[in-house]
Every structure is written in structure tokens, then in C-alpha cells.
Amino acid sequence: MHRQTAPSYSLYLLLVVLAALFLVPVYIILVTSFKGASEVTLDRMWHLPASLDLSGYRAAYAKLLPNLRNSFWLAIPATALSALLGSMNGYVLSKWSFRGSNVMFALMLFGMFIPYQSVLIPLIQFMQQIKLYNSIPGLVLVHVVYGLPICTLMFRNFYVGIPTEMLEAARIDGAGFFGIFRRIMLPLSVSGFVVVCIWQFTSVWNEFLFAVTLTTQKQQPIMVALQNLSGSQIVQWNVQMAGALLAALPTLAVYVFLSRYFVRGLLAGSIKG
Amino acid sequence: MMHRSEKAIPVLMILPSLAAIAIFVYGFISWTGYVSFTDWNTLVRSSHFVGFANYRFLFQDFRFQSDLRNTLAFTVLFIGLTMLCGLFLAKMVDSKIKGEAFFRNVFIFPMALSFIVTGVVWQWVLNPTTGVNLALKSLGISHPPKWYTSISIVPKLHLGAIDFGLPVAVIAVVLAAVWQMSGFAMAMYLAGLRSIPDDLREAARIDGAAEKQIFRKVILPQLKPISMSLIIILAHISLKIFDLIYAMTGPGAMFVTDVPGVYMFETTFRGNHYAQGSGIAMIMLLLVSLLIVPYLISSFRKERG
Numbered sequence: 375m376h377r378q379t380a381p382s383y384s385l386y387l388l389l390v391v392l393a394a395l396f397l398v399p400v401y402i403i404l405v406t407s408f409k410g411a412s413e414v415t416l417d418r419m420w421h422l423p424a425s426l427d428l429s430g431y432r433a434a435y436a437k438l439l440p441n442l443r444n445s446f447w448l449a450i451p452a453t454a455l456s457a458l459l460g461s462m463n464g465y466v467l468s469k470w471s472f473r474g475s476n477v478m479f480a481l482m483l484f485g486m487f488i489p490y491q492s493v494l495i496p497l498i499q500f501m502q503q504i505k506l507y508n509s510i511p512g513l514v515l516v517h518v519v520y521g522l523p524i525c526t527l528m529f530r531n532f533y534v535g536i537p538t539e540m541l542e543a544a545r546i547d548g549a550g551f552f553g554i555f556r557r558i559m560l561p562l563s564v565s566g567f568v569v570v571c572i573w574q575f576t577s578v579w580n581e582f583l584f585a586v587t588l589t590t591q592k593q594q595p596i597m598v599a600l601q602n603l604s605g606s607q608i609v610q611w612n613v614q615m616a617g618a619l620l621a622a623l624p625t626l627a628v629y630v631f632l633s634r635y636f637v638r639g640l641l642a643g644s645i646k647g
Numbered sequence: 648m649m650h651r652s653e654k655a656i657p658v659l660m661i662l663p664s665l666a667a668i669a670i671f672v673y674g675f676i677s678w679t680g681y682v683s684f685t686d687w688n689t690l691v692r693s694s695h696f697v698g699f700a701n702y703r704f705l706f707q708d709f710r711f712q713s714d715l716r717n718t719l720a721f722t723v724l725f726i727g728l729t730m731l732c733g734l735f736l737a738k739m740v741d742s743k744i745k746g747e748a749f750f751r752n753v754f755i756f757p758m759a760l761s762f763i764v765t766g767v768v769w770q771w772v773l774n775p776t777t778g779v780n781l782a783l784k785s786l787g788i789s790h791p792p793k794w795y796t797s798i799s800i801v802p803k804l805h806l807g808a809i810d811f812g813l814p815v816a817v818i819a820v821v822l823a824a825v826w827q828m829s830g831f832a833m834a835m836y837l838a839g840l841r842s843i844p845d846d847l848r849e850a851a852r853i854d855g856a857a858e859k860q861i862f863r864k865v866i867l868p869q870l871k872p873i874s875m876s877l878i879i880i881l882a883h884i885s886l887k888i889f890d891l892i893y894a895m896t897g898p899g900a901m902f903v904t905d906v907p908g909v910y911m912f913e914t915t916f917r918g919n920h921y922a923q924g925s926g927i928a929m930i931m932l933l934l935v936s937l938l939i940v941p942y943l944i945s946s947f948r949k950e951r952g
Contacts, residue, residue, distance in 0.1 A: 381742045389739055393753045396826065399768045402778070406771075416777045463664050470657035478665055480947055485672040487939045489887035491911045491928040493675035495682060495921055500675075519671045522664050551656045580761030582890040583908075587916060597763045601894055604767055611771060618764045629759035633752055636759070637834045 407431065407616035414612045430612035431620075434603075438617055440592060441599035445624075447510050448595055449578040452517040456574045457567055459518065460525025465559050467526065468533040469541060470551070479530070486523035490583050501588060508593050513585065517578045525570050532566035533559065568635050576625045576636075596621045676932065683925035690919045701926040709808040711927070713902040714910050718934075720813045721906065722885040724821045725828075729881055730874065732825060733832020738862075740833065741840045751837070755830035762827070766894025769823035770795075795819035795896045798903055814903040820892055827891075828884070832877055839873040840866070879942050886934050907931050 406414060410427035467479050497516065498507065506512030536559065544554050585595045594602075600621045603614050629636050683701055687693045705711040736754050740747055757765065772778045773794040783791040797815040804811040843866060851861045889908030898905035898913070907927050915924030 381744045385739060385742060385744065389744065389750055392736070392739075393750055396753050396757070399757075399772055399826070402772055403768055417781065419771075419777050419781055459664055463661050466657040466661045472654070472658055476947065478661075480943055481673075482665070482668050483943060484939065485668050487883050487935055488672060488676070489908070489928065489931040489935055491887070491889075491908060491924075492679050492932040493671065494679075494928065495915065495925055496675040496678035497671070519667045522668060526664070551653060551660075576759060580763070582761065582763050582893075583912075587912075597761050597890075600767065601763050604770070604894070614767060615771075618767050622760050622764045625759045625761070626756065629756060633755070637755065 403615045403619055406611055407434075407619055409612045411610060411612060414610070427612075430610070430616040433610070433613045434617035434620055437603065437613075438596060438599050438620055441594055441596045442620065444510055444593060445579055445596040448513050448517070449575050449624075452514045452521070452578045453571050453574045455514070455518045456521040456525045457570045459522060460570060461529045461559070461563065461567070462555070463522065463526040464529025464531075464533050465555055468530045469536075469538065469554075469559075479526075482523050483527060484523075485520065486527070490520070494583070494587055498587060508589050510589075510593060513588055513595070516584050516588065517574075517581070520584075521574055521577070525574060528570050528573070529563070529566060532563055532569075536562055565635070568632065572628055572632055572636050575628060579625050679925045679928055682922055683929050685922050687922045688920040692921075697922075701922045702930075704923065705926050705930070707808065710898075710902050710905060710910060711907070712807050712809045714905050714907045716809060716811055717814055717817055717902075717904065718886065718906055720817045721821060721824075721888070722882060724813075724818070725824050725885045726878060726881045728821065728825045729828045729832050730877055732829035733877070734836050734870075736829065736833040737836035737840055741837060751833075754833050757827045758830050760827065762888075762891040763894045765823050765827050766891045766896075769819075769826070770895045773819045773822065795899065795904055798900050800903070816896070816899055816903040820895060820904055823895060824885075824888070824891055828881065832881075835873050835877055836870060839870045843869045879938065882938055883935055886938070887931055 402419070405422055406419070407430050408426050408428070409423045410425075410429055413424060413427070467475055501507040501512050501516075506515060540558055541554055544558055549557060579595075580597065581595075582597045582601070586598045586601070589595070589598065600614075600617050603617050684696055684698060685693055686695050686697045686700070740751055740754070744750065774780075775791070775793050775796050780791040780794075793815075795816045799815045800810045800812040801815065802812045847865055847869070848861055851865050856864065887908055888906055889912060892904055892906055893909055893912070896904040898909055907930065911924050911927040911931070914920045914927065
């Protein structure tokens with residue numbers, strides 16, 4: 375027997391209204407971004423553009439292209455390194471736990487929740503000292519380090535589900551620490567990697583505080599450049615909305631194509647492991 | 648049985664990560680704590696120890712008191728509304744509707760955006776002379792809300808240096824934040840609803856319980872662990888929030904939308920008051936820790952027990 379009767383029309387009506395409300399900001403972004411500078415006036419804000427004007431996109435693209443590039447150079451290596459280190463840590467903590475490993479894991483997890491303001495001042499001094507201040511590799515390092523807790527947690531939760539008997543069988547066949555990792559854990563954790571990579575790519579791409587304090591000018595990732603667009607003297611709303619869309623496109627694409635994993639990633643990241 | 652040498656490999660492999668966390672988290676926090684007790688409030692670094700002077704300054708400061716008030720208002724409203732919306736959406740999406748995937752995706756997609764993008768867009772949507780207010784005016788409402796430009800605080804209780812109450816401007820920022828995060832709450836609750844066995848509902852139904860009662864007495868208690876996780880996650884987001892407010896409103900007139908994250912950023916990196924900035928950062932850390940440490944301890948106990 376099914377738990378509920380067929381959904382009613384009023385339920386659908388409510389859902390459609392709510393979905394429309396959720397999409398209002400998207401409508402605003404789209405119609406504004408396709409307007410010409412002269413058409414972006416207050417009283418016509420909700421109107422559709424008279425004609426498709428791409429000047430907003432052209433201006434946003436010209437201004438943001440270097441920063442878009444920076445963000446890719448930041449997010450891709452940071453994601454790959456975080457996932458690799460996270461999987462190794464998760465493997466050790468789930469299958470090779472040693473005395474004190476639980477306490478260490480707890481101490482590590484705490485790093486996931488700290489407000490980054492509480493490490494920012496020494497971090498900047500440290501990055502200046504090792505000559506990575508104001509550089510994309512420096513930001514990669516920062517994101518890999520502060521991504522360690524969540525990536526380790528997600529992989530650990532994933533590996534706990536792999537039966538230990540499999541590892542023991544492999545060991546009898548002569549496989550060691552790395553052999554087991556390469557031949558059993560890695561092949562079995564492809565979906566774990568997908569989840570962690572989506573999560574990490576999205577957070578690194580969207581991050582702002584480290585980006586704005588550790589880089590200037592040409593080295594800035596896209597989110598800082600987008601924020602600067604709105605901080606300028608004359609606010610060109612069409613350029614700004616086009617810029618917002620450009621900045622959001624990569625994570626939206628990840629989300630659209632991999633949304634099922636995205637949700638799973640959210641759940642895995644939600645410390646209820 | 649493990650060989651001695653084999654036992655060392657796992658420890659060696661995890662050591663670099665542990666060392667990095669030891670330095671980047673615990674080392675740097677200690678350093679920030681130390682700076683907060685100095686008078687390093689200019690560009691020139693100083694390690695002259697001044698005790699609690701920076702903290703004393705902050706707790707008497709109009710701006711910082713406003714920040715704490717705003718954080719409280721933001722946290723309560725943000726957590727409450729996000730969870731209510733999330734539960735409500737999850738309940739609807741779980742009703743065996745057609746096009747479930749479509750609706751689910753519409754409600755979740757803001758989660759993929761950056762707080763900066765959300766802030767930039769909602770700044771326009773809730774701009775008092777444009778955006779939603781234009782629509783409201785066309786509906787005949789002649790005095791639409793001032794959104795984030797409002798400076799009213801209700802109820803206005805004078806406390807310390809500030810008026811205590813809910814700054815109306817905070818509601819605008821909360822709306823943007825709820826828009827971004829309620830899909831996440833929905834996804835969590837949806838997973839929770841689907842893990843409740845149907846027999847439980849059936850048994851209650853056979854006992855003659857009405858649907859509303861089933862929801863309150865059977866389903867809600869089952870969702871409690873998820874609600875707990877949500878409160879922890881949302882509270883830790885809201886206690887350290889910075890980018891959304893920085894992009895959307897900034898501190899606001901009379902600091903009605905200021906939060907410790909924004910104050911810390913401005914006082915440290917615009918004003919070069921490093922010791923004061925460190926003090927704010929340490930207070931933020933303390934607030935988050937009061938929430939997170941008991942949670943981490945209890946979840947570890949559960950795992951062992």
C-alpha cells in the first residue's frame with residue numbers, strides 16, 4: 375500500500391508558485407544582462423529587453439577573462455590535490471587506524487569549522503615569508519590545506535563502507551599498504567572521488583575571503599573581480615549581471631550535469647557520517 | 648599480523664597532512680590569539696603586550712556591540728527560516744509528485760552559487776528603489792519596505808551603547824541567505840524522509856492517527872538527528888558569515904547589517920588594526936567552538952559506543 379493519496383492540484387499550484395519565486399533572481403539576471411546600457415533603467419527593470427544586446431557580456435568578458443583564467447588555474451589543481459590527499463588520509467584513518475588516530479582525526483575535523491578570520495593574519499605573514507603571497511600557487515596551497523579536513527572526512531566515510539575482509543584477502547595474496555590502495559580502494563572509490571571533486575571545486579571556485587586577502591590585481595580569482603565590478607563608481611547593472619552569470623557558470627554547469635552527485639556530496643559533507 | 652615496518656607506512660603517509668593542520672590551524676590560531684593581546688594597531692608590527700585592552704575596547708565599542716546583536720538576529724532568523732522552508736519543501740517534493748527532479752533542482756541550484764553572486768544579485772532585487780519594490784508599487788503599495796536601507800530596530804531596547812532588538816535591515820540579508828541555503832535543508836530532509844520505513848506510518852495509521860498527528864508524533868522525531876546536523880551547519884555558517892553581507896550591503900548605516908566578519912576584515916585590512924582584528928577573530932572562533940566542540944565530542948562518543 376502506498377503511503378499517500380495522489381497529490382492534489384493545490385499542491386502543484388503551490389509548487390509552481392514557489393519555483394517561480396525561487397527563479398525570480400535568475401529572471402532578473404538574464405533580462406538585465408541582455409540589455410544595453412541605455413535600457414537599464416529603474417522603471418524598466420522587470421521588462422524583457424527590447425532587443426538582445428550583448429554589450430554587457432562583451433564588457434564583462436573583457437574585464438573578467440584574466441580572473442576567470444585564474445580561477446580555473448586555482449580550482450582544478452586545488453581540487454585534484456585535495457582529493458588525492460583526502461583519499462590517502464581517509465584510507466589510513468578508516469583501515470589502518472593507529473593509537474591516537476581517532477583523537478588526531480577529531481583535531482583535524484575541528485579545522486573544518488574554524489572561522490578563517492582566526493588564521494588569516496599569520497597566514498598572510500607566512501605566505502609572504504615563503505614567497506607565495508599574491509600568487510595562484512599560494513592560494514592552491516591554502517585551499518588544499520584547509521580542504522584537508524572535509525576531504526578526509528568524506529573519504530573516510532566512504533571507505534568505512536568497504537568490507538575489511540576484502541583487504542584481508544588481498545593481504546593474504548601478498549598486497550601491501552600501497553597495493554591495497556591502488557588495486558582495491560582506488561577502483562572502488564571512483565564515485566567517492568566524483569563527490570569530493572564536485573564539492574571541492576565548488577567551494578574553491580566560490581571562496582572569497584582567502585582570495586581577497588591573499589591576492590591583488592592580476593592574481594585575483596573571479597569572485598574578487600566580480601565584487602570589484604560592483605564597487606566601482608558607476609554601477610553598470612547589465613555588465614554586473616552578465617559578470618555574475620559568467621562567474622557562476624562553471625559551478626552551475628557542474629551542478630546541472632552532476633546534480634545527483636552534488637546532493638550526495640552535500641549529504642556526505644554534512645558531518646553526519 | 649602486521650610487520651613493524653608496515654605499521655609505520657600509514658603513519659608516515661598521513662604525517663604531512665597532520666603537520667599542515669598543526670601549523671595552519673592550531674599554530675596560526677595561537678599566533679592570532681597572541682596578536683590579540685598586543686598593541687599591533689598600526690602598519691608597523693608590535694609585540695608589546697597589553698593584556699585584554701583590545702577585548703575591552705571591542706566590548707565597549709558601538710560597532711562591535713551592533714555586530715553581536717546583528718549576528719544573533721541573523722542566526723536565529725536564518726536557521727529558523729531555512730529549516731522551516733527546507734522541511735516544507737521536502738514534504739511537498741516527497742508527495743509523489745510528477746516532475747520531482749525538476750522541482751528539486753530549482754530549489755537546490757542556488758546552493759551552487761557563490762555568496763558573492765547571491766549578494767550582487769539580491770542587492771538589486773531588494774534595492775529599495777528598484778527590484779521587488781517596483782513590483783509592489785505596481786500592486787498599489789505606496790510605501791514598500793526599505794529592505795536593507797532601513798535603520799529601524801524593533802523593539803528598541805537601549806542596552807550598553809546600542810539599541811537592542813531586530814534590525815529590520817537584517818531581514819533583507821536573511822532572505823538572500825535563506826534563498827541560497829533552503830535547498831540544502833530540503834535535500835537533507837528529503838533524504839531523512841525517505842529513510843523512514845513506511846511501516847511506521849502504516850502502524851500509526853492503523854492506530855487511527857490523523858496525517859497531521861503522524862507528522863508531528865512519528866515523522867518529526869525521526870528527523871531529529873538531521874535537524875541537529877542542520878542547526879550545527881547553518882549556525883556555523885551564520886556565525887562566520889562575511890562574503891554575502893560584504894557583497895550585498897556592507898556594514899550599513901548605523902551598522903545595522905554589520906557582522907564580526909565584515910568588521911574584522913575592514914579593521915584589519917583597511918584600517919591596519921591587526922590586534923583589534925585578531926580580537927574579533929578570536930571571539931568569532933570562541934562562538935563557533937562553543938557550538939562545534941560539544942557536537943564533535945558527542946558524535947565521537949556515539950561512534951565508539
